[in-house]
Amino acid sequence: MVDNPARVEGILQLAAQARERSSSRVEFTSNPEADALLTDLQHHPHAFVLGCLMSRQVRAEKAWLLPWAFRERLGSFEIAALARLTEPEVLHHMMHPTPLHRLPMAGVFRDGVQRIVSIYGGDASRMWSGSPPSAAIVRRFLEFRGAGPKIASMAANLLVSLLGVPVSDRYSIDISPDRHIRRVFSRLGFVPDDADDDLIIYRARELSPEYPGAFDLLLWEVGRETCRPGNPRCTACALAEQCPRDHAT
Ligand code: SF4
Incomplete structure (x- = not known):
């Protein structure tokens, strides 16, 4: 698969804007x-x-x-x-x-x-104090019972992108392929529909090596709001211009 660098860059810019919006009003729950x-x-x-x-x-x-x-x-x-x-x-x-x-x-x-x-x-x-490398935060979460790579990477990403924790790099913050992120990443044409977690993680590293988890928040929001499993609302989608799907819906 050959990527269009301008398309990837456009998606990453929208992702940065989504993080910026959310960091000013962090909402994990409705409480x-x-x-x-x-x-x-x-x-x-x-x-x-x-x-x-x-x-x-x-x-x-x-x-x-x-x-x-x-x-x-x-x-x-x-x-x-x-x-x-x-x-x-x-x-x-x-x-x-x-x-x-x-x-x-x-x-x-x-x-x-x-x-x-x-x-x-x-x-x-x-x-996470003292601006550590992202790998240190991920590794420290991994040392807890019950924390696998998905939880560790998600935790590091939330700390860095939404809660303003400074780090010296973002290389080790991977994409966290939950059901929304998996669906939108596939519909954007980056992986096949049946891609497993490893394929999604390495594809995100390939597209955004300095910060593979950059996609998370935007794709999660789009997956929850417009890119629904059965009937995607493409005309209302923030990714409509970057998405290769038929936008007729
Ligand atoms: S344009 Fe449509 S298919 Fe593409 S991400 Fe948006 S809702 Fe999903």
């Missing part, structure tokens, strides 16, 4: 209190880390709501209060009166808290 906790990197940086660790096999919003919902039940989200909980106590708060997650995540949650205390002295922002 302002939950968002305030997640984005409070100064006083509660562990809330963001634990929210990322919960991002498995549930809708994104449900995972992002979990730190706030847990705080409502415990009465605190201070790291010292979390560190005092045994795993059965974490499980109790996760499950009662209703489950906060469809998977048994109490162990992941408690191990995450213990790692933040033992390795980072209770201050999770040490994972």
Whole structure:
């Protein structure tokens, strides 16, 4: 497949504009209190880390709501209060009166808290302080139980692109191929419809080697709003000019 550099550049420019828009009003959920906790990197940086660790096999919003919902039940989200909980106590708060997650995540949650205390002295922002290379942030997330490459790269991308964390490079922030990003990336003609995660990740690295995850937010927004699975609304799409599809709909 031969790429048109001007088309790729146009998409990357739109992606940069989408990040710029979102960084001025970060919305992980429809709950302002939950968002305030997640984005409070100064006083509660562990809330963001634990929210990322919960991002498995549930809708994104449900995972992002979990730190706030847990705080409502415990009465605190201070790291010292979390560190005092045994795993059965974490499980109790996760499950009662209703489950906060469809998977048994109490162990992941408690191990995450213990790692933040033992390795980072209770201050999770040490994972990204001092303008580190992006690979260091990704690697530090990977060291948590329950965090694979997808979660680690997503976490680094959110910190850098939406929450303003400075880094010395963005080379190791990969695209995070969720269902929306996968669908739009394919409809843009960059990969076949049945491409697996590895193919999507390497294609994004090929197209945007200095920051492969640059595509994420724009493609996720387009996938959620206009490029729906059954009936894409191409005439209303931000990517209409760059997309090789028939825009007759
Ligand atoms: S122009 Fe249509 S097919 Fe292409 S990304 Fe937009 S909605 Fe999807």
